[in-house]
Amino acid sequence: xxxxxxxxxDLQLAEGYHSPQVEAEVRLNxxxxxxxxxxxxxxxxxxxxxxxxxxxxxxRPATQLREAVAALHGVAPGEVFCANGSNEVLQCLLLAxxxxxxxxxxxxxxxxxxxxxxxxxxxxxVEGGRDDDFRIDxxxxxxxxxxxxxxxxxxxxxxxxxxxxxxxxxxxxxxxAAPGLVIVDEAYGQFSPWSALELRGPEHPGLVVxxxxxxxxxxxxxxxxxxxxxxxVVRACEAVVLPYHLSAQTQLAGLLALRHVPEMEARVARIxxxxxxxAVALGDLPVDTWPSDANFILFRPQDRDADxxxxxxxxxxxxxxxxxxxxxxxxxxxxxVGTTEENDRFLHALKESL
Numbered sequence: 001x002x003x004x005x006x007x008x009x010d011l012q013l014a015e016g017y018h019s020p021q022v023e024a025e026v027r028l029n030x031x032x033x034x035x036x037x038x039x040x041x042x043x044x045x046x047x048x049x050x051x052x053x054x055x056x057x058x059x060r061p062a063t064q065l066r067e068a069v070a071a072l073h074g075v076a077p078g079e080v081f082c083a084n085g086s087n088e089v090l091q092c093l094l095l096a097x098x099x100x101x102x103x104x105x106x107x108x109x110x111x112x113x114x115x116x117x118x119x120x121x122x123x124x125x126v127e128g129g130r131d132d133d134f135r136i137d138x139x140x141x142x143x144x145x146x147x148x149x150x151x152x153x154x155x156x157x158x159x160x161x162x163x164x165x166x167x168x169x170x171x172x173x174x175x176x177a178a179p180g181l182v183i184v185d186e187a188y189g190q191f192s193p194w195s196a197l198e199l200r201g202p203e204h205p206g207l208v209v210x211x212x213x214x215x216x217x218x219x220x221x222x223x224x225x226x227x228x229x230x231x232x233v234v235r236a237c238e239a240v241v242l243p244y245h246l247s248a249q250t251q252l253a254g255l256l257a258l259r260h261v262p263e264m265e266a267r268v269a270r271i272x273x274x275x276x277x278x279a280v281a282l283g284d285l286p287v288d289t290w291p292s293d294a295n296f297i298l299f300r301p302q303d304r305d306a307d308x309x310x311x312x313x314x315x316x317x318x319x320x321x322x323x324x325x326x327x328x329x330x331x332x333x334x335x336x337v338g339t340t341e342e343n344d345r346f347l348h349a350l351k352e353s354l
Contacts, residue, residue: 002185003197004163009107010119010122010198011119011120013225014225022314022319023317023346024180024314024317024318024319025317026317026319026338026342026346027319027343028318028319028320028335028336028337028338028342028346029319029320029321029334029336030083030220030336031188031215031294031295031296031336032135032214032215032218032220032295032336033063033158033215033217033218033220033271033295033337034163034271034336034337034338034339034342035218035270036218037217037219037257037260038258039259041257041260041263042257044256044259045252045253045256048250048252048256049249051101052249052252053219053248054248054336055257056248057244058247058248058251059230059248059251060243060244061238062082062246062251063077064084064255065082065246065253065254065255066081066226066261067133067227068078068109068255068258069082069228069254069258071091071258072258072261073197075182075228075327076231078152078231078234079228079229079230079231079234080226080227080228080234081226081227081229081233081244082224082225082239082251083224083225083226083237083241083245083246083252083282084223084224084225084245084246085212085214085223085224086185086187086210086211086212086214086225086227086290087113087117087225087226087227088225088241088245089225089226090113090114090117090183090185090210091117091121092237092240093152093183093208093227093233093237094117094118094121094123094152094280095183095240096205096233096236096237096239096240097120097151097152097180097181097236098118098121098122098123098151098152099121099123100122100123100234101182101258102123102124102151102152103124103125103148103149103150103151103152104118104124104125104126104150104152104154105121105126105127105128105144105148105150105152105153105154105157105178106118106125106126106127106128106153106154107127107128107129107130107136107141107154107327107330108127108128108129108130108327108328109130109134109161109162109261109326109327110154110156110159110162111156111159111161111185111187113153113158114154114156114185114348115127118152120203121237123151123152126144126148126150128140128141128144128184129328130174130328133164133172133290134162134290135167136155136166136170136174137173138170138173139170141173141174141177142173142177145174145177145178145179145301146177148181149179150178150179150180150206151179151180151181151270151278152180152181152183153174153178153180153181153182153183154183154185155170155171155174155182155183155184155185155196156184156185156187157171157184157185157186157189157192157196158186158188158189158192158292158293158294159189159228159322160188160275160294160296161296161298161323161332162290162296162298162329163288163290163291163292163293163296163297163298164291164292164293165193165194165293165294166184166194166292168194168198168199171184171196171199172199175199175204175206175207175225178206180206181206181208181233182204182206182207182208182210182298183208183209183210184207184208184210185210186209186211187210187211187212187214187215188211188215188216188294188295188330189211190215190216190264190265190268190296191216191268191272191293191294192293192294193293195209196209197209197228197259199244200259205230206230207286208227208228208229209227209228209229210225210226211225211226211227211228212224212225212226213225213254213257215295216264216267216268216295216347217257217264218264219253219254221256222250222253222254223245223250224246224250224253224254226257227262228272246310248282260301262270271295271337274337274338274339274340274343275292275297275337278297278335278337278342278343278346278347279291279292279297280351281347282347283349285333285350285354286302286303286354287299287300287301287302288302288351293345295336296321296334296335296336296337297335297336297337297338298323298329298332298333299332299333299334299354300331300332300333301331301354304352304353304354305331306322306324306331306332306333307322307324308353309333309350309353309354310322310324310333311316312352313346313349313350316345316348316349316352316353318345318346318349318350320334320346321333321334321335321336322334331345337345
């Protein structure tokens with residue numbers, strides 16, 4: 001008689017990663033773009049889907065998409081790997097370079113999927129910390145790198161959920177000391193004043209930069225991400241990814257999006273401007289805030305319980321992310337920058353909630 005065997009004993013996970021979704025008129029909890037993709041992109045996609053041979057498997061290496069991403073960043077197609085969101089990119093990296101007997105170093109608090117995917121691939125997780133301003137101390141980082149010799153080191157820049165981009169000298173110092181890959185997760189990279197892509201070269205063969213179409217490209221529903229790295233890293237990811245993993249329609253959506261770079265950049269500029277306005281408004285309220293280089297802002301109510309504030313906001317039909325019980329983020333909340341109208345709703349509700 002068949003039976004369900006026990007889950008792997010090393011998977012001590014309470015639940016998979018998710019962001020609870022509840023009904024609200026203003027949803028500012030998952031760092032999505034508040035703007036839909038351009039109408040021209042949508043029309044081009046719908047028209048082009050007529051030509052897709054859905055009875056055939058998609059182009060396995062996503063040739064045209066990789067060529068377009070490579071052209072965007074001025075690299076060779078062999079230095080680009082595309083997958084279903086940056087999460088699958090990270091999973092492939094850890095399948096190839098992590099696993100039993102190998103270590104991944106990360107600096108908490110940071111993006112939860114870095115540790116989550118490390119653990120489900122059997123990779124040991126080594127946790128470093130951050131200071132009160134959520135910065136990584138390069139000296140502490142060098143000590144950890146020397147002591148633990150990680151095969152993979154994660155840097156999230158701008159860091160989710162704290163919002164700050166890692167300084168260039170911090171990234172350079174980690175690259176100089178790391179014995180293995182240094183994965184710089186730039187899911188919010190287009191909002192940042194600088195990119196680790198600027199550091200690519202023969203002196204940093206282990207540098208991997210990951211990006212996503214979910215945020216600045218306003219394509220969270222398409223599930224598309226990619227990395228830029230040395231060809232050997234790309235080949236390793238190709239060896240572990242499942243066959244035909246990237247659907248024909250996803251490849252097409254990404255390829256067409258890359259024809260609309262000016263529109264994407266205009267959206268980034270609008271969100272960045274709104275981020276500044278929201279940050280100034282928060283500065284006039286009884287909350288602690290931290291500078292953000294992303295499309296969200298982390299803050300902590302000074303005089304009220306964060307859970308109560310979150311529930312009060314939800315009563316105003318405004319949904320934000322409750323980080324109050326996350327390690328290293330006690331009492332913190334995170335709000336995604338939305339449209340002007342959504343941000344006004346949030347600020348008005350927050351004032352009342354405080």
